Amino acid sequence: MRLTAAYICLLIVALLYSVCSALVKRLHSAGFPIVQLMCARIFASTMVVLPTLIVKGAPPCSPGPPYKRLLQASLSIAGVLDLACYFTANIMLPLGDATAIIGLYPAVTLVMARVWLKEKVDHIATAAILLACAGGLLITKPSFLFHTAPANGAALGYAIAALGCLFTSSQYLILRHPALAGVNTLEKLSWYLTLAIPTFLTAHLLLEKSIMPSAAQALAALVMGGWDERDPNPLI
Numbered sequence: 001m002r003l004t005a006a007y008i009c010l011l012i013v014a015l016l017y018s019v020c021s022a023l024v025k026r027l028h029s030a031g032f033p034i035v036q037l038m039c040a041r042i043f044a045s046t047m048v049v050l051p052t053l054i055v056k057g058a059p060p061c062s063p064g065p066p067y068k069r070l071l072q073a074s075l076s077i078a079g080v081l082d083l084a085c086y087f088t089a090n091i092m093l094p095l096g097d098a099t100a101i102i103g104l105y106p107a108v109t110l111v112m113a114r115v116w117l118k119e120k121v122d123h124i125a126t127a128a129i130l131l132a133c134a135g136g137l138l139i140t141k142p143s144f145l146f147h148t149a150p151a152n153g154a155a156l157g158y159a160i161a162a163l164g165c166l167f168t169s170s171q172y173l174i175l176r177h178p179a180l181a182g183v184n185t186l187e188k189l190s191w192y193l194t195l196a197i198p199t200f201l202t203a204h205l206l207l208e209k210s211i212m213p214s215a216a217q218a219l220a221a222l223v224m225g226g227w228d229e230r231d232p233n234p235l236i
Helices: 002-029 034-056 066-092 095-102 105-116 123-140 154-175 185-207 215-225
Strands: none
Touching (some): 002 095, 066 154
């Protein structure tokens, strides 16, 4: 039952992830500053987590060695950087290119898990990694392989998308670390939001001016936030 529910949660995340990508592009084209979109994303996530915090109370910090806190902090930092790369890449690149590169994170995670966690990668997984990389190349058609003229700023956008892919994979790896095996999901989310909220609000106040959205745009921004917290063990 727990495994089935976990797969269902991941399928819902995948659907919302796709919707979020399209809405980021649409809302930015309508004039929304990029950091304001990030703030909307964090606000929506907070509204999902807040009722649980009110009902259950803030989760106590689970005991453990000091490096456990370092892992939790690293997980939160990777999440914030991942979100920033994800939004920036979706705006700088064609949507298919951005999602194709960032969507390579399962293949990258397998490779990183082999190096860091010493997990076995069999022949089927190796073939899947190669096929995923080939698919990403065919979708993005990099100029050094297909002799196409790169768009202005494309190189930076592709680099940011690749970083987003790495940050996404690193979150999965950190979550799988044995030191975090018994940590409540709510505690992980609390760490993430505690860092993300002041980070993006400060960046927005320093870098951009807010715009007042219409009712439809505000609804789209909230939907864009969705439930997209990457935890492979959502029921812990």
